[in-house]
């Protein structure tokens with residue numbers, strides 16, 4: 001599908017048409033029975049970040065950086081709860097040394113046996129700069145210490161117009177895609193996403209999807225909407241049918257991304273179920289101890305499996321890297 005075709009579909013096709021096409025494509029790739037999910041625990045190692053994005057929830061909390069002892073405690077708790085992996089993420093904190101990151105990865109992966117997904121592109125970019133080493137060298141070190149995949153977080157919508165509105169101090173599209181490309185070169189797995197619901201137009205959405213498709217190498221893609229509590233730039237209500245149309249378009253547009261995830265945590269169960277008939281094949285994750293949005297999501301393995309069965313599919317628990 002070309003960008004022009006995608007734009008035309010986004011503007012003119014009905015959501016039901018797109019959903020049907022996308023569901024057919026999902027069946028060709030994944031069959032019609034299975035829907036996958038994973039179970040992980042997020043450890044936010046610091047909430048200090050010099051980038052200061054307007055929508056970041058970190059800025060409303062008391063500043064902290066976890067010690068290795070505290071990270072161990074959290075990880076052991078996660079093990080008891082049945083987490084399959086740790087999602088280790090924080091901010092761009094100039095007070096943290098490379099040794100800290102390497103020790104934390106060794107602790108989580110080598111010692112406690114967790115697969116670790118960690119560090120968004122903006123964290124990696126500034127970590128390399130702060131440690132005065134090249135990005136490839138940094139990624140080699142992190143990988144040797146136990147990093148297996150990176151979240152494609154912080155992309156939102158990467159057109160210059162939307163970056164100015166949403167997060168002017170974050171990485172540009174060129175920088176973000178460059179970091180992810182290098183992660184893939186180094187054999188790290190990853191996901192990517194889009195967040196809609198501000199003043200983006202159809203062109204911004206398609207341009208963003210195209211940046212991701214051109215970068216290539218992602219295992220999965222997750223469409224999101226901005227949460228209503230975001231207050232530093234205009235937020236609009238995203239109708240359910242627009243969200244479903246986006247899920248469907250992503251499935252049809254990304255010939256090079258096998259998995260389209262719907263975040264039941266962010267979107268709720270009703271839309272989540274519909275998305276599974278519009279191209280999505282995965283409900284993202286059961287996030288243990290995710291307090292912020294728990295009321296909407298699934299917070300245990302049994303709830304995830306019940307939800308998937310209730311939607312008419314067979315639940316399959318996967319690892320963090322599929």
Ligand code: SF4
Nearest residue numbers: 049051052053056091
């Ligand atoms: S870069 Fe990430 S952690 Fe830092 S302020 Fe922005 S959203 Fe928050």
